[in-house]
Amino acid sequence: MFPDSPPAAAPAPGSPTSSPPSLLALFVAFAKMSLAGFGGVLVWARRGIVDQHKWMTADEFNETFALCHFLPGPNIVNLTFVFGSRFRGIAGGIAAFTGLLGPPALIVTVLAALYQRYGEIDALRRILAGVACAAIGLMLAVVFKMMMPLIRRRDLVGLLVLIAVFIAIGVLRLPLPTVLLVAIPVSIAITFWMRRKEAA
Amino acid sequence: MNSDANPLLALALTFAVMSLFAVGGANSAIPEMHRVAVEVRHWLTDKQFADVYAISQLSPGPNVLIVTLIGYSVAGVVGALVATIAMCLPTAVLAFFVSRFLARSSHARWPAIVQAALVPLSIGLMGASGFILAQTSDRTVVAVFITVGAAVLAAATRLNPFWMLLAGGCLGFAGLVG
Numbered sequence: 001m002f003p004d005s006p007p008a009a010a011p012a013p014g015s016p017t018s019s020p021p022s023l024l025a026l027f028v029a030f031a032k033m034s035l036a037g038f039g040g041v042l043v044w045a046r047r048g049i050v051d052q053h054k055w056m057t058a059d060e061f062n063e064t065f066a067l068c069h070f071l072p073g074p075n076i077v078n079l080t081f082v083f084g085s086r087f088r089g090i091a092g093g094i095a096a097f098t099g100l101l102g103p104p105a106l107i108v109t110v111l112a113a114l115y116q117r118y119g120e121i122d123a124l125r126r127i128l129a130g131v132a133c134a135a136i137g138l139m140l141a142v143v144f145k146m147m148m149p150l151i152r153r154r155d156l157v158g159l160l161v162l163i164a165v166f167i168a169i170g171v172l173r174l175p176l177p178t179v180l181l182v183a184i185p186v187s188i189a190i191t192f193w194m195r196r197k198e199a200a
Numbered sequence: 201m202n203s204d205a206n207p208l209l210a211l212a213l214t215f216a217v218m219s220l221f222a223v224g225g226a227n228s229a230i231p232e233m234h235r236v237a238v239e240v241r242h243w244l245t246d247k248q249f250a251d252v253y254a255i256s257q258l259s260p261g262p263n264v265l266i267v268t269l270i271g272y273s274v275a276g277v278v279g280a281l282v283a284t285i286a287m288c289l290p291t292a293v294l295a296f297f298v299s300r301f302l303a304r305s306s307h308a309r310w311p312a313i314v315q316a317a318l319v320p321l322s323i324g325l326m327g328a329s330g331f332i333l334a335q336t337s338d339r340t341v342v343a344v345f346i347t348v349g350a351a352v353l354a355a356a357t358r359l360n361p362f363w364m365l366l367a368g369g370c371l372g373f374a375g376l377v378g
Contacts, residue, residue: 035260067299069322070315073219073291074226074264081292082299093296101288104261105268109280111255112272119251123373130346130372132254132337134364137350139227140330144355146323158320165324169231170331173239176221176232183321184223191317 020087021055023095029053030080030099041076041100049083056083077101157194161187207275208282210241215267215286222291224322226264230329233270243274250336258365264288340378346371 021029033044042065049055056064068078077100084096118124150158161183168179214236222229230253237243244252252273256266264287271283338344350364371377 034262037260037262041262064299066315067302068295069224070318071291071295071298072222073295074222074262074288076225076262077264077288078292078295082295085296085299090296093292097288097292100262101265101284104259104265105280105284108256108259108261108265108268109272109277111259112252112269112280115251115255115269116273119248125251126372126375126377127369128251128254128372129337129343129377130368130370131258131365132250132333132368133343133346133372133377134350134368135254135257136330136333136337137347137352138257138354138361138364139326139333140347140351141354142227143323143327143330144351146319146326150320150323155320162320162324162327165321166327166331169325170328173231173235173332175235176218176229176325180221180223180321184318187317187321188314191313195313 021053023088023091026084026088026092026095027099030084030096031103034100034104045076045079055087157190161190208279211271211274211279211283212286214241215271215283216290219287219291220294223318224325226262226266226287227329228322228325230266231325231332233266234332237270243270246336248273250333253333258369340376342371342376343378346377 029048030045033048034041037044046061050058050061064082065075065079068075068082071078077097080096080100081093083093085093088095115124147159147162149155150162165179165183168174168183169176218229218232218236221232234249238246238249252269253266256263256269259265265284267283267287268280272280275282334347338347346368350361350368353359353364354361368377
């Protein structure tokens with residue numbers, strides 16, 4: 001806020017000894033993380049950024065991820081752009097973004113072409129049906145893991161909001177924008193009110 | 201703007217708008233993708249949508265690449281490119297500006313409240329995604345068994361998810377899923 005206040009979050013994290021990565025290094029690093037990530041890239045991104053390259057500390061990574069989690073859009077894509085831009089400005093953001101999305105998008109496009117040509121082959125249909133069932137299970141496991149902290153805290157309000165959104169979208173099939181325009185303000189108001197009550 | 205006439209414009213608009221509402225990541229936008237792509241626009245059938253989801257899970261990279269597959273089936277390679285960029289770039293640029301703004305402002309309390317408030321929403325959305333996809337895919341006992349088995353294994357062990365996808369594929373190939 002004040003021009004002379006100390007820069008709390010300087011735009012260049014990472015250990016002071018390492019020089020900022022080049023555009024090519026950003027592109028290659030994110031391409032590698034992305035291509036390693038079956039069923040989600042987050043685990044690999046953390047491993048690459050924090051453990052391998054030491055471009056961020058664990059806390060810096062968590063803070064950056066938290067920011068990207070509460071903003072809309074694909075989290076890991078947001079994180080990648082923000083991360084790249086911290087080192088090399090917009091160009092760095094674009095280099096990391098292209099590395100994350102370019103190579104796997106190419107692979108997926110080839111798979112899409114194969115699917116369009118051979119998708120009617122019975123064996124492939126059967127395989128994909130089996131894979132889809134397993135993939136849905138993986139998603140349900142993530143839901144379960146994310147719910148555990150709410151259950152442990154006995155966060156009844158949070159669980160009610162969760163169930164309301166589940167019914168509105170999953171059972172009633174209401175349009176997402178409508179549901180969110182109601183649910184987001186309500187949830188924020190409840191959270192704000194609960195915290196004030198706790199603080200008082 | 202007549203987005204019905206131009207499929208590329210329709211893709212760009214659909215996914216750019218959708219990304220702005222995708223709170224909690226790409227997986228929580230699956231119900232909306234299903235609603236728009238299958239029920240509203242008729243780009244894909246129910247079965248094709250389930251297949252496309254399976255392919256996106258089988259391939260490396262962020263889960264958001266399911267939009268690349270939807271884009272491809274609507275308008276080929278250009279469609280794939282347009283859908284991917286429309287889904288990914290606007291929110292990435294938004295995140296960039298917000299992070300710069302937050303880095304400049306002093307300790308903020310609102311991000312923490314907003315974030316805490318959005319957690320149950322994003323879990324509810326992901327649960328709905330799983331439920332909708334399960335309704336289209338899990339039509340036999342073995343199919344339900346694969347889904348439940350993968351869910352339990354992934355929740356309770358550190359096994360690489362790829363093995364569960366592979367196991368599902370093998371059971372499917374054996375003709376047990378239906």
